Amino acid sequence: MMSDAQETVQQNRSLKKRFSKKVEQITRNALLDSVNGFLDLFIGGEKRPAFFDIDETFPQLRVFDRNYAVIKRELEQILPQKADIPRYHDLDKYQERISGSVDTEKDWKVFYLNGMGIKVTENYRQCPETAKLVDTIPHIFQAFFSILDGGKSIPAHKGPYRGFLRYHLALKVPEEDPPKIRVKDQYYTWKEGESILFDDSFDHEVYNQCNDIRVVLIVDVMRPLPIFARQVNLMYRLFARRLYARGVLKLTN
Numbered sequence: 001m002m003s004d005a006q007e008t009v010q011q012n013r014s015l016k017k018r019f020s021k022k023v024e025q026i027t028r029n030a031l032l033d034s035v036n037g038f039l040d041l042f043i044g045g046e047k048r049p050a051f052f053d054i055d056e057t058f059p060q061l062r063v064f065d066r067n068y069a070v071i072k073r074e075l076e077q078i079l080p081q082k083a084d085i086p087r088y089h090d091l092d093k094y095q096e097r098i099s100g101s102v103d104t105e106k107d108w109k110v111f112y113l114n115g116m117g118i119k120v121t122e123n124y125r126q127c128p129e130t131a132k133l134v135d136t137i138p139h140i141f142q143a144f145f146s147i148l149d150g151g152k153s154i155p156a157h158k159g160p161y162r163g164f165l166r167y168h169l170a171l172k173v174p175e176e177d178p179p180k181i182r183v184k185d186q187y188y189t190w191k192e193g194e195s196i197l198f199d200d201s202f203d204h205e206v207y208n209q210c211n212d213i214r215v216v217l218i219v220d221v222m223r224p225l226p227i228f229a230r231q232v233n234l235m236y237r238l239f240a241r242r243l244y245a246r247g248v249l250k251l252t253n
Contacts, residue, residue: 035236036162036201042229043162050184052165052197058221061197063133064169068193071217072171074127075145078111079215082147085109098157106152111145116241134219139237141220150174150211156182159200161240163233164220166200169193172215179208190214 040048054061064071078085088099088108099108112120113127114134124131134143141164148154159166170190173179180189183204188196198204200220208214222233 031236031239032160035232038232039162039223039225039229042225043223048199050186050199050202051188052199054167054195054197057197057224058165058167060137061167061195061219061221063136064167064217064219065193065195067129067133068169068171070129071127071133071169074130075171075215075217078126078145079147079213082109082213085111085147098154102155103149103152106149107147108149108152108154109147111147113143113145114140115142116140116237118241130217137219137221139222139234141222141237141240143217143219145171146216146218148179148206148208148214150213151208153179153208154206156203156205158203161236162199162201163223163225163236164200165197165223167195167197167217167219167221169195169217169219170214171217172213174210174212174214177210179206179210179214181206190216 052058086109088110089096091110091112111123113123113131114120117140119131134140137143146168168190170192173190173192178189178191180187181204183198184202188198222230222237225233
């Protein structure tokens, strides 16, 4: 049984820990707001596009389209272990609302490959050819397989940062009633073997009424920017790598 003094020390430690986390959250949000506001000067603010032409914007991503069959083959090899793949909100507590609060009997699972240059060693080993392709993308933000159960929708949300663009390569999409995504006021229905590039920081959501899983390869890449703004983006990526990616990927390695 703890003495009053020991109990007081424990309470003080708990308060200090909660205060530290709150300060960290406030600091992160303030930094995000500042960097996003700066980037808006170069990307058009609310008038920026929702979808982008891959060939004009980031043609290096076409390496995934060209190797669709290879990537899908490696995906099929890991799907039998789907039960062991973590849910999105198991890795990242900030995704609880979009991953764990809607259609709770179904799952949104993520098979992480790379987070801001930090490689998930075991997952790289299981998908060696896909990993090699991921490594060709300079200053990558993230790469992972997004595995969505049939009937699992994703509620409307916005990505917090405007410094990257999100690429999807559809690898497994049910033919009957395939799911679709809304980004801002535009809609897209996934088709196997096809890819899209969009601005994840706009309000977006997934409508999913199909009966089988939908899997896409997600690759987040640096938004093309003028030299000075690009340097700011690289600096923020380094900050996010230390604050976010290490914490999330520590749970997968």
